Amino acid sequence: MSVQPTPDPVAGAAVKAADRAHVFHSWSAQGLIDPLAVAGADGAYFWDYDGNRYLDFSCQLVNTNIGHQHPKVVAAIQEQAGKLCTIAPGFAVDVRSEAARLIAERTPGDLDKIFFTNGGAEAVENAVRMARLHTGRPKVLSAYRSYHGATSTAINLTGDPRRWPSDSASAGVVHFWAPFLYRSPFHAENEAQECERALRHLEDTIAFEGPQTIAAIVLETIPGTAGIMVPPPGYLPGVREICDRYGIVFVLDEVMAGFGRTGRWFAAEHFDVVPDLLTFAKGVNSGYVPLGGVAISAEIAATFDQRPYPGGLTYSGHPLACASAVATINTMAEEGIVENAAAIGENVIGPGLREIAERHPSVGEVRGTGVFWALDLVKNKETREPLVPYNASGPANQPMADFAAACKRGGLWPFVNMNRTHVVPPCTVTETEAKEGLAVLDEALSAADAHTG
Template sequence: MTTHHPSSTSSAAPAPQGPAPDPAAGRAVHAADRAHVFHSWSAQGQIDPLAVAGAEGSYFWDYEGNRYLDFASGLVFTNIGYQHPKVVAAVQEQAAQLCTFAPAFAIEARSEAARLIAERTPGDLDKIFFTNGGADAVEHALRMARVHTGRPKVLSTYRSYHGGTQQAINVTGDPRRWASDTGTAGTVHFDGPHLYRSPFWSRTEEQECARALEHLERTIQMEGPATVAAVILETVPGTAGIMMPPAGYLAGVRELCDRYGIVFILDEVMAGFGRTGTWFAADLYDVVPDLMTFAKGVNSGYVPLGGVAISQKIAETFDQRPYPGGLTYSGHPLACGAAVATLRTMAEEGIVEHAAHIGETVLGPGLRELAERHPSVGEVRGVGVFWALDLVRDRTTREPLVPYNASGKDNAPMAEFAAAAKRAGLWPFVNMNRTHVVPPCTITEAEAKEGLAALDEALSAADAHTAEAGGEGTGA
């Protein structure tokens, strides 16, 4: 195939075409997967994973010759797209130079990755602890907070996802927590702000902000401030719905944490590294946490990498006291080499600025235009290349298109929408009653418009289940 990776400023680059279809190879890949691969978050007998033959830029394709525009960015991590030649070359060069080495040593790729990340983190978050992904970044941020404060509890919101490991899944708020939650992990959940489905009966963003902060402070007081080590928030909650916090909310949480001596942790695993049109979502709100977790976009997932950016006051706790944690592959050379290349490429090609531009001029206006024409779209939320459509049966009552945590036939309307999107050549990110629009930060204007056209087509399947079309309600 002809190699082509569109630059972040290209508006009409040709889409990559895969090699000739090879259905027999695809069947072999699929058969081996079903025989031996155990998939996450799945009932193994109910899944039928697509066999993928290749990917490039904003697209991937299967062995049958079907090509998909990836509006999911994998799992919201391919911020610079698939197979970016500069990052692929950097991984190859790093493998040739130093493929792996223990974490206790200073090596060039690790040092440079840490320096480049620290250059972009807000405030004094200048020390970087590397992990293998986002979940263990959260695990270590929580451990740092607990050791630093000597307190046991962590507060987090119900509308959140922080990872699948033991502590991370317990601070997670969504239903994926339920099977692992024993109620003994020292975690306490509270409601964060979300005006469209406000738990505080608010009518304005100002009310929602004030009432959410009052609720959080009351939770801290009822739990006992001296027992609370940390408050952890996704700066912009991702999988839970891309809910932009109202103006003043994060600053208010920062003030509450300062008042009660609590560590403030921002989880930027999904929102970081250009996704919101800024290096970090925290930059949108001019707030500096004590700890910040990252992963995914730091190197677009080319080699697994995550980490914790640490403030001076937290780092000082461990100047003369050993930090009780570590990983065999912390700061793995291949992962750090990919991060160095990714961060340099993002700066050189203006990818962060491009993500902001695409959000302001194409995705935002285009999604709002779709909402005007499709009764299934209750709300459009987002920024940069980080958007969600909240799909409803009834715009007046805001009844979700499917019930909370629906499965089986109850989830049929969303399954029909997803199938329609795939038939239109679009791979969607679907969660509960939402479809998220989270393409690579490098997506071109032409590709974004192609995706919007496919969404337009697929939303007709959701519209068929609305009150306007005579669809039956399910209950909120």
């Protein structure tokens, strides 16, 4: 890390006081949180006003794929701000066109038209709208173990408990079980069984819901927040075949998995599958300026050749966001950042996590690819009972709180969700940084081990 933090606790106290007085935080009971005041960031690290620095194994919200403050991306935003800060979506602008071209160049198949949004949830909202208008059907299917965003349709599609307070139960969404061998809902004994039974379950769900009523199936290519469960071979191609048979639009959500996270530009490449619509955000420009979008197949794009698409956003394809996307994508290509993510995952993180799992009774399973990994933490390896109950909070979540606190004391910022810790550093992470983080994880897992038995 080239930048060294200079402690300034007085400034930090002022930042914290203003935050507590005026900022309303996401997903939080406002009176129970104590947000860290961040002073700066560089590469794989960020730091607070007391001079404590943290290796960012969360990538914030798994989006700073190119690392913090990459000079080429910062310079591109500055240059674009000097040229043209903003312009309405209806105009043709060089940087917007170039961002769309670069994205379309990397998406699988014929997903060559790009609709820009401000983030992933809006991308999912618009993908579902396109599918419903294209098919004339109302229903959408999605998996229970999933997260698709917090806007109206996206939160109903979401499978995790964040859906519950906002679930209208009338949004035309039907949930089903996607494959997850470690906690198989199908009592499968191997990946082949899990794949076969999950596809049969999906077909049964479609049959009982009425194929003619279903507009789309929406799946995260590799589910992210829900646990980084890499689907078994054959599953996604099987879903593609089912969608083709029933005229259902296949939507892959690559908001978290896209742009190098899995060691490929898009996770769909691992499975040789092409969806009809692909949503993206996060890694497209590492979150430097809000940006997301939908990559659209030729067939669905043709639906709106003579028929207006009834959707749009004031900031769709914002020039500053698109400039940061152009710089991010070009830099990732020039510096071999996607290849680095693949190599670090295969040679450092994967083997390192498997070694750690052998030493710790709290680690039930290691799964992932690229710089996209999860440790499933358990009370007992034999029974696979999760270290904390599903959607635990308060005292019931103490084992995970103890583990997270141990990580932070060691200078590592973890991504913790339910009974899992995710290992999701930047795609630019070096071998030295990855090993540094794994060493802290190894030590911190002793706090989780204390709750096993």
